[in-house]
Amino acid sequence: MSALNELANLRQVSDKGKKQNKTAFIFLAPWLAGLVLITAAPLVASLVLSFTDYPLLKAPTFNGLDNYIKIFSDKRFRKSLKVTLTYVLVSTPLQLALALAIAVLLNRGMKGLAFYRSIFYLPSLMGSSVAIAMLWRQVFGSQGLVSTVLAKFGLADPAQSWIADPKTSLVTIILLHVWTFGSPMVIFLAGLRQIPMMYYEAAAVDGANKWTQFWNITMPLLTPVIFFNLVMQIIGAFQSFTQAFVVSNGTGGPVDSTLFYSLYVYQQGFVQFRMGYASALAWVLVVIVGAFTAVNFFFSKYWVFYDD
């Protein structure tokens, strides 16, 4: 059971019998302290702060709904929302489709499976590092790897910078995200292994070809894994920060074309020190991410298939 199914369908284990409250409390003590001090209290505090004007060095002053009203007329907020939604809605499906395609290609028992899996998995461990984002700046920059190679075929000017061009800068970050398809791929591979081989054997006996088998056996039985990947990748993509920050050198530029939402929250909170406004922005993000997740869960009953 993945975390998601678990949450949707909390274990119906009866809690009858002798309670072990005292022992449990000792085992849970660090986590409970964290839940209260590191998670719950800041959560409430940021909600309260979102109704204040708080320039860090002065005391916060209550200003009602001002921050939220301001958000809806804030052009950079709208731009950052647009950039982030584009990023989430383009890069997540691309990444997952590629992960699934490669996972299916790497089917069971194939020669070199471990080797291919390693190569495809490695980038997903490095993708969030600053070094890779810096590499991306070079690869897609002026005189960079991509422009130089394309120039050899007469397809681009070697001086072309895909990062400095507001039309293509976001595409380079989307490609970076797609490049890290290895971790959902490994999850897909594990999911594929769970499908009993006898289903395929029975289908083959009935004369179903590979394509029919894929659509009628693999896909339906893989939908829970696809759903898990979809929810987790969307939540993760909404919070992307490092790549956009490094590629745009902290600005979200050129002309805000890579102003990711989390980058905008960072700028408001930790560059301008508008703590109240940044909190309001963060809460808007929670509502958006929550809405996406809720919609995902709602529609899951129409397409996610549970075998058991």
Added chain:
Amino acid sequence: MTDLAYPDAPVTPATPVPRGRRLKARNQMDTPARRAKSVLKHIVLVGAALTMIYPLIWMVLSSFRPGELIFRQPGLVFSDFTFANYEHGWTALGFSFDTFLINSAIIVFGCVLGNVVSCSLAAYAFARLKFSGRRLLFAMMLVTIMLPIHVLIVPQYIVFSKVGLINTIWPIVLPKLLGTDAFFIFLMVQFIRGLPRELDEAALIDGCGHFRIFFSILLPLMIPAIATTAIFTFIWTWNDFFSSLIYLTKMENYTVQLAVRAFMDSAGQSNWGAMFAMSVVSLVPIFLAFLFGQRFLVRGIATTGIK
């Protein structure tokens, strides 16, 4: 359940799956069409794999070449090797790169220790103990996995700065000591559920308390889950940029990630060589963790990912 959690585990000889596959393979192998298809598939996969890791290989090779030669050389060139970029890069930021490696290592060590201890303790309670509010707390734990950090970071920053902990490791390490990476609690709960309950029950009858059961019986069996947690924490903390950017403002406290990024501020294009060299240095620990821990990583994400 252990099989489910660990699909790669070699301890599953009884499953009928491999036998079925072997039979099928024998029936269908070696027709020319099938062989052509297999060759085509390998060509596609090798092509995709090369495209993906090409930039990495190119960066490693370029880091050993004179800075002015890096540009306009999209191919893999194996000549003009020099360590100059590494020598220059190591000291280019005013502090020796050792400083940043040590800073990162201390933070990573604290976070790994914190996650392993706090998450395994909490996981034992959720997986094995009965207590009031168990389901509610478990649900809250799962929700925190999905909570965006932005909504917590502002108040956390305010508190940490009021108590004077900016530019220390505590804002980064303390949350891990308190088990806020709930993802790992869930991973370990899944793992413990797969361990036979008879073990604890037998120990209980023999008069073991829960602490004895946890430390002497379950903990040794949980080593694979602990390894997964440790390696993932290592990689994620090593790569973490957001919290170090916020909490570490003095260069003497910089982590490796902040240091690599600092090359951009100090960079003309002449500095690409040094920057590449230090980027490679910053990726080496990740590569080593991947090399030696891949087994645990692959199993770990499968455990939490599959249904």
